[in-house]
Amino acid sequence: MSRTAELTSLGRPAARAGEERLRLRLFGAMEAAAANGDSALPNGRKTRALLAMLALAAPRPVSRAWIAETLWSGRPEEQARGSLRQEIHRLLDCLGPLGPEVLAIGREQIALRPGTTWIDVAEVLRATPAMPEALRLIGGELLADLSGLDPAADLWLAGERNRVRGHARAVAEALLAEQTTPDGMITAAQQLLAIDQTHEGAWRALIHAYAVRGERGLAIEAFGRCRAALAQALDALPSDETRELLAEIRSGNAPPLKNRSPIAAPPQVRSGRRLGVLPLQNFGDDSHGRGGAGELAIVIAEEITSALTPFRWLDLVSCSALARFATETRDETALRRAFGLDFLVDGTLQRQRTTAGDMHRVTLRLIDLHAGNHIAWVQRFDHRADDPLGLQDRVAALAAARIDLEAQHLEIRRAAQPQASAAGRVERDISAYEAMLRARGLMVRLDRTQFLAAGSLLDLAAELDPDYAAPRAEIALWNALLIAQGWAANPEEARARAAAAAQQAIAIDPQDARAFAIAGYIKSALARRHDEALAFSRRAVTLNPNLPLAWGLAGITELGRGDLSAAEQRFARYKELVPLDPQAFVIDLGLALLAFLRGDFETTAILAREISEIRPSFRAVYPMHLAALGHLGRNADAAQVRARFGHLDPGHSVVSILDQCLLSRAADRDLLAEGLRLAGVPELPAR
Secondary structure, eight states, rough: OOOOHHHTTTTTTGGGTTTTTTTEEOBOOEEEEEETTOOOOOSSHHHHHHHHHHEEEEEEEEEEEHHHHHSSSTTTTTHHHHHHHHHHHHHHHHHHHHHHHHHEEEESEEOOOSEEEEEHHHHHHEEEEESSSSGGOOOSBBBBTTSSOHHHHHHHHHHHHHHHHHHHHHHHHHHTTTTOHHHHHHHHHHHHHHHTTTTTHHHHHHHHHHHHHHHHHHHHHHHHHHHHHHHHHHSOOHHHHHHHHHHHHHHOOOGGGGGGGGSSSOOOOOOOOEEEEOOOOSSSTHHHHHHSHHHHHHHHHHHHHHTTTTOOTEEOOOHHHHHHHTTTTOHHHHHHHHHHOOOOEEEEEEEEEEEEEEEEEEEEEEETTTTSSSEEEEEEEETTTHHHHHHHHHHHHHHHHHHHHHHHHHHHHTTTSOOOOTTTTOOOOSHHHHHHHHHHHHHHOOOHHHHHHHHHHHHHHHOOOOOOHOOOOOOHHHHHHHHHHOOOOOHHHHHHOOOOOOHHHHHHTTTTTTHHHHHHHHHHHOOOOOHHHHHHHHHHHHHOOOHHHHHHHHHHHHHHTOOOOHHHHHHHHHHHHOOTTTOOOOHHHHHHHHHHHTTOOHHHHHHHHHHHHHHHTTTTTHHHHHHHHHEHHHHHHHHHHHHHHHHHTTTOHHHHHHHHHHSSSSHHHHHHHHHHHTOOHHOOOOO
């Protein structure tokens, strides 16, 4: 059967068969067919993207402004809207007589008419463990042929892929957990692996079920496929639990199914910190009923809650539960008692008339319920009132990034109350989470004694909770900074420890975006394996598109590869998510390096000076500063910087600096080396 014929036969619900005019398949390469089987797929990729956006939002309408900003983010607004109008005409031409039947095109919004279009993704999103049949529709990556259209479109697509796969994975995991027979477990495990080939719990279930069924050869073969899948996608090895299962099978002592959980339990929220987002208080006009400002105030709170979900350390309370409670009282103390909250996000929504047109103003505040309901953070977001979907997406993304940052800073300050001793001795009666927080607080100061104490705390955190991914990721980052600062007694040993810890982190929790971001940075900064690092960076952004660190470290990887345009885009997204991050000296150094590689030595010198003034012990900034001053011919300034650098690294030289540099292109390395020589840096270390 051809794919087009298959598209017209799969999953048609009888109750809606008479209404359907168009059938869309979005998994893999996009396909579209009329009810009679004729292809209705647009030729242009932007036209297909427009149709896909409508399909993934259905039955909700989509804002023209948001589509234009997403597909043409680099163009002025009027040009982007003009391009969108052309794509709408192309879509109508492609659909022919179907166009008016399936498309509702308004002045400001576009939508697929309800009930006129069958969409494979919609069927998958309706799947439940009781009715999982739609999971068979998943075949390949969502919209696999639409990557690379535009940076903003890639960001949207990453979020959609994460949303759809996350739902399908959860359904398949629940289905696998229900199985009690080898045959049922094999079928369910294979279905879960079709969704996520790196799901080690599913591989373990498959291996185990084959063994219980007496097919030891198939079990051993499945272990080999598991090992290959983890190595290819994650550069990781199977966990100790999986290897122990294989050893039991090889010895002929496979345990019965009831003695082994078929899938790994989802990683626990180790912090136990609970956060809730209240529906916004609407101070605008709600006379429009459904879809008006009152409903928008609720939807924005729900979107912020969803955007915070990938941050692994937070335990989020249902927005709907808080909304029901808030109809009676919004008292912070009452909410803390009722829901066990540690943090509360509250805010207002107002519609205002300005000279630029009607605007929606969202004001949010983060309340620290542990500190007498202290308001820890307040921010205002303004957006055009005619673009409610754009408002939801923008506010949710920016709010999630900044709430995470502010809440973590509060937690780090709170955890620092009983400080670690200068000698690195720490109390043994703390949790792994608290030990890790204290370590983070000490690491960013870049004081050698405190930095080494942070390493002891991270080792303690990993010892206290071996199945906690976050401390392993921080150990990897700690070792990378140890090398960068010149404090590693054995740099090669520190490199190996960083790589091992990063691999352990992603093996423990394959959904931890921060762990993947750090793992990518380790591969790029310590091994110059930039293409491999790029795969980890992309996975981090897919898992959590609102994690600033993922974008910042991805920018550094792109610099190492020599793709300055891609680096600039990723740094821009990082700065958009968190304009002011007091701990971002590593990313700020990346911005200085970007300016340097573009030949803007004046900007490089300014940025490097600012970093060194805030973090004078940050060793890695001085070579960049010196190289910029060398190219500018500012010999007196270079002599002063060289003297400060000499206190931190007495034996520095052009050769030693290039040895630690992540740049891989010969032209980039030559540019750096020439600037260092012009600044008076010796070619070789002093004997």
